[in-house]
Amino acid sequence: MWKKVIKTGLIVVAVETTFTDRVACLAEVSGSSMQPSLNPEDNKGRKDWILQNRMAVADYVVHRGDIVTFTMPSDAKSCAIKRVIGVEGDIVRKRKYVNQAVVIPAGHIWVEGDNGRNSLDSNSFGPLPLSLVTSKVTHVIWPPDRWQKLSTDELSCDRVLKQDSSLIISEKSVT
Template identity: 45%
Template structure:
């Protein structure tokens, strides 16, 4: 024990035995505190790595993905925990390579309008695909995708801000994990987004007949 610290404690406490006891107690408290801090920091680092590399659960706000997500409200008395909403697993690992994506997947990306806002929509078309809309044809440019909400009348998506850069897409929603009665794996689907069959035009590119 440091002699300076010992002298200071002795002046305050006035007894050698009490000084030794206080010092031992202080060392134990400091040791335990450092262990707790170290464990907490390690846990945060592990959790942060898992979230950034593998994925994490997330609640879905709004009605743009109805009827697939948030079709009905659940447990309204637990809205302060956001348990009145659907929760999905945001699979970051699945977004490592674009060959793992399919038309009809539900993707998560940074909003082209607000980089602080995360958006969830359905992937409708890849680069090179042609979107046929009432105002004419639009070819999805290289390095972009076309996304739309399932509830087209209540969705701000590519119909409003155009194709989304691939660099903004960081995950896809792979499972519904809340509420329990809706647990399921989310399957790729374009059922609510095409008026006719998708027609291949060349080299794997497709013409998509998009809703209004």
């Protein structure tokens, strides 16, 4: 009997581990960098729990407006959650430096926290390699009164310009 229990337990652990590594998992959001979208100030100390869809980024395709989790470029043991502001080929003006713009290289994205006053993001570490993205955040699961599908509509940001030949010429003089 014990052999059957142990065998069943090992199978359950293997399936659960594979599911959370490859498909989806839940995670608690810490900090205020994504306020008001996540952990809003009126949450009174309660933290949001989110659904991380790992399959949604398996092909390394993300769009402006998506909320993603990623491994921090400077610390492989730390992860963060931010919104995608720019994708490869876009020109993004840095948040604090109006006269500095960055062209997002192939295989990279520009991420920022919704709470710009309190966010360690691409304005600090530059374009993020897509290979560091671990999931797309799709829902707030907890607390129950915050349950919602997160909006990832295409962003309209005056600091992000789609790349085309006329914009490249005008932006080169800005940097």
